[in-house]
Amino acid sequence: MNNKLADINKTLLMGPGPSSVSPSVYKALSTYTVGHLDKRFLDVMDETKEMLREMLKTKNNLTLPVSGTGTAAMESCFVNLIEKSDKILIIENGYFGSRMVNICQRLNADIDVLNFKWGEPLVIDDLKKKLNKNKYTIVAVVHAETSTGVRNPVEEIREHLDDDTLFLVDAVTSFGTIDLQVDRWGIDAVYSCSQKGLSCPPGASPVSFSARAEQKILKRGTLVPNFYLDMKQIIKYLDGSQRAYHHTAPINSMYAIYQGLYDLKSEGLSKTIDRHLEVHNILVEGLEQIGIKMLVDKPYRLPSLNAVIIPRGADDLKIREKLLLEHDIEIGAGLGPFAGKIWRIGLMGYSAKASNVERLLGALNKLL
């Protein structure tokens, strides 16, 4: 019987994620599995939480990876925080803002959506108008829209919110690649993933809740309609002194996150962020030289997710296929209204290197 895993060769992942996994993380992944209540595993988890706090710039006690990929982390924030009478404002200017809406609809939440054009950032004045007219329990926004390459000015939002409004931020593509300051920016719930800035395979995903978000969770009057992601129970397993069994955590995926954070801390967060920007600048310059334009205006461009306009006459599918099959490089397709119109070039974590950009530019130059 042929083993399909033997066919999988090394691919340079420069799409919207997963990014290329670093050798240290591959090693961590195959560290010996131990029990999910083993002290050694719980120690790894405790140090993971500590590193997460440091890298997220937060003192939040409730900070840990949940046992699923990024979408599970997104869902865990909403499903734990929303109760029936809550009014939610979702700022939507991309695919992942829409996903927030979809998740909240399933929870029968009272949702208000503030839309901005895909490919453009949110406008603070429009948000202020919306906030003046309504009172919200939660305001949610995507920091780095993976679908468009736009950075929303998350750092400017808190001052316009009521003190008791919870501020929820998607940091899936921003964590570990651009500046993110959970406490200083007044964020109450934030989530990310493992397969972008942390250079891990997808599997477990960081979340962090402020003290008052944690209190809201602990004081819920109704059961969370989701057992697997029920933070009140997860706290008893992974966060408290009880260590009560709730679910079997994905041990080796947690090892990977540990190593991803270890590597991030070892390089130094600000150095890592600088590296992403430098490599992004090399990419943009190189793309301009072969006539490829960026979708997003410079001040709101993400270094980690570069949305580029597919040049006139270029066959989207064929070029991505050739990149993958002939050059072992993956880049991402456009989503929603941008399908067939943009490519998404990821520069995240271990993939964010000048040599990788050169390799991609060389290949694109050949194919276009």
Place this chain on the structure above:
Amino acid sequence: MNNKLADINKTLLMGPGPSSVSPSVYKALSTYTVGHLDKRFLDVMDETKEMLREMLKTKNNLTLPVSGTGTAAMESCFVNLIEKSDKILIIENGYFGSRMVNICQRLNADIDVLNFKWGEPLVIDDLKKKLNKNKYTIVAVVHAETSTGVRNPVEEIREHLDDDTLFLVDAVTSFGTIDLQVDRWGIDAVYSCSQKGLSCPPGASPVSFSARAEQKILKRGTLVPNFYLDMKQIIKYLDGSQRAYHHTAPINSMYAIYQGLYDLKSEGLSKTIDRHLEVHNILVEGLEQIGIKMLVDKPYRLPSLNAVIIPRGADDLKIREKLLLEHDIEIGAGLGPFAGKIWRIGLMGYSAKASNVERLLGALNKLL
């Protein structure tokens, strides 16, 4: 900075799961990560589904691993199948039967529970009485109760159910360790995990739905209150020809499941089942020789999960600790009413070897 992963040495996992991971699975785990829409990954997924069908003895089209650990798989079955007016019967004789009840409560389902004593199997006559009095949309039962070591006679249930009642089975600890025949036994929804019979780390978990269960999912009138586990969307990503993005699958955990199934198929399912029984018999005989008694009557004992009564005078915690720290062997504690009263000795997958039993018996002999 000290790396905590370096402290983790090889441990023989003979608890309720995870079981020891096989070397082939460790290798699979660190196969190069590729994109979650990459054809090579989708090919691995397609062959995984094919092997899953074969090992579950089913022709069910909708058969795949979900992107979470066993509890997520359990939840995926209930959350996708239950709609508001549905009446559910849950057969409860252990911790995981109770968990089913807990999950259904969160879905506001109309639940009826048929209890049997922990440590004893369900009694078909009692079930028949219950079924004569009520009509149910779903009847759910745990095949192998990991909390007690009891095998419920799942093969005898279908004939007593109405034709249109959906039959839902937890096969977390039974899959790949004892006989399980999804189609012949008339099972409509079944789930398992990766970290027991398949000898993988926890991470992704098989589920399978019959054609009519799949139809119920496709024809739902209401949204599934869980985005991450929404099977209707997952079908479009992993099961159809659309390959539409829904969430980022845990690529490397899926590689692991692929390899676990590959190894199971290579040994041969019936040989694997025989091996579990043989090794179980060696364990029981050896335990008897050192005066340790089994909790469960012989006809309903699971070979994969051996619940043994802690001998009088033995210190539960201290002995488990010494086993782990001095002998590198993990066994499991009792849960619920059996906490402090039983140990749970797992013989699952790669851990189910005569040499491991000898090692455990030798260590226990020394410590008692």
